[in-house]
Amino acid sequence: MSKIDLAIKDIPRFQPVTAASLRNVRLMLCLLLLVADMIALTTGFALGLKAAGQPVMSNWLWQPLTGGMIVYGMLAFHNQAFNPRCLTSMTASCRSAVTALAGTVLIFMLVVFSLKATGHLSRLGVSSGIFTGAALIMIQRMMMVQAVRRHFGDGLFAQLLIVDGGILPDHVDGMTVIEADAAGLRPDLDDPYMLHRLGTILEEFDRVVIASAIDRKDDWAQMLKGGNIVGEIIVPDLDSMAPLAVQNCRGMPTLVVARGPLNLANRAKKRLLDIVLTVPVLIALAPAMAVVAILIKLDSPGPIFFRQERIGRGNRIFHILKFRSMRVNQAGTDGATSTQRDDDRITRVGAFIRKTSIDELPQLINVLMGEMSLVGPRPHALGSKAEDQLFWEVDRQYWHRHALKPGITGLAQIRGFRGATETRRDILNRVEADLEYLHGWSLMRDIAIMVGTLNVLVHRNAY
Known part of the structure; x- marks a missing residue:
């Protein structure tokens, strides 16, 4: 048996919820968000055209509008409008979507003026469609966030709590809790195979929180920084760990010491x-x-x-x-x-x-x-x-x-x-x-x- 095999021998497996299954859920929700945005834009422009007395099914009008929706999708993706954080934060979701829509409108108008096609467009219809579409996007996104919060709560991400002699939060519902000793884990920065073992366990999660004794917090922090995962350490009293942010886990203060560098x-x-x-x-x-x-x-x-x-x-x-x-x-x-x-x-x-x-x-x-x-x-x-x-x-x-x-x-x-x-x-x-x-x-x-x-x-x- 190789050293790698020995390093991951008897690693605990966690069922039924894993990071992979929750990532699939988040992916489906993000795709649903994309489809909902397109429906909102289509409905908004249809209502705007109807209000302006324009034929709703006109091909010469819907062709450029379809191109505009494609541009919106690309800008929204680039602007993180379909990032999983938009499933739980109304502010982030609406801000990123509206910013992408504003960029789309700017590009749309530049193209229209460049092609001298303004005479074929109803200013009232286009303006009404833009504002109605933006309003519908914001409404459906707020409804999406509320639905996700109500259905998933804190369970949209797979969370692991590793206990290594530290103070635990009062509530750990929805988290997988393991004892470091029982899982064969220790904060050993001189053992690459131990880091491999930890990395293999963390692969099944989106977030890890460490509750450790004071003298081991620094080592845990260093081990998590290269883990390509949101990593946090419970610290009742803040100390010098070069944290990225201060958050909390079930009411206990934590320092965010690691975060995957690329979204x-x-x-x-x-x-x-x-x-x-x-x-x-x-x-x-x-x-x-x-x-x-x-x-x-x-x-x-x-x-x-x-x-x-x-x-x-x-x-x-x-x-x-x-x-x-x-x-x-x-x-x-x-x-x-x-x-x-x-x-x-x-x-x-x-x-x-x-x-x-x-x-x-x-x-x-x-x-x-x-x-x-x-x-x-x-x-x-x-x-x-x-x-x-x-x-x-x-x-x-x-x-x-x-x-x-x-x-x-x-x-x-x-x-x-x-x-x-x-x-x-x-x-x-x-x-x-x-x-x-x-x-x-x-x-x-x-x-x-x-x-x-x-x-x-x-x-x-x-x-």
Whole structure:
């Protein structure tokens, strides 16, 4: 049994409500919200046209209005108008929808004036339709929020309470409560497999609250920051944990110490970019990768691919794929021995593919499987060290970088922070760059990093 298998052995499973089932419920409710918005807009414009004495079923009028509704849907999605928070907050729901509608009206009017089509439109009908549609959208959204609150209460999100010697809230209805000891959990920042165990448990939830003893709060906070989940710690007295916000759990004050850095819309954009680029690139490079595979087999005995445990999003461990560049039984599966310049473990073919970064190409398969992204913090081997210290011993913020999927390239790489980590500064530079990327993510930045990567494919530190 592998270390990963041992790490998740006897993990408690929670039924019947899991994060996956509740995510499906929220997705269906968000789709219902989208359909309700479109119905409200259609009804609003129909009433507006009728009030202006215009024929309601006129094709020449409904064609541009249909285009306007499509634009509204795109702007509303971009403006988080279909975010799950809009299912429970009237203010957020109405504000985001009205903002998207205002943007749609502006675009609609610019197009109409550009095409000089104002003579075909009834100003009264369009104006009445806009205001009536906006009113209906706000009414149906408020009704939706009330219905969701009444039916689900606090149960729209899967919530976990981990008890590790701390003070419990008076009411824990709707929460899954587990004892840390019984679940085999402990806040051990020096054990990647313990973080993997915690990440595997948290995968079934949307929110986790920790009730721990005072001397373990800091460690729990650090463990949650890379967990890609809303993480909170019960703190009757606030202390210095660099909280993101102050909230409460069933009347007890909590500090929000972790929150997934990307919302649903941004995760969808990033994943779509990965798929759109990865699939054609893999197809185009398939012949070249086959040639590299043959050369590797001819150069030295052993497998074509090198598989190694790395830490991925949510501090969950996965196996990274690379073209094998070292002799079998000399590569080191834990990465404790960094590759040095003129390393005698590297084969002849390995030296070339490492120098040109060709050895990284199989990671496109990791991207396709959803374990990695094209751009993100580079995943490191569990045994990697700097000045005889494990990376997370050099800087505890090291774990925070795992709130995003690891990437084939990243901000640190295009800044030249790659190769052996001989000093503490080598890893500190990478962590600082990764955290900067994490807190300032944008799709355009991902594209810029990929373009910048072309300049460092062949690098003096690549060996």
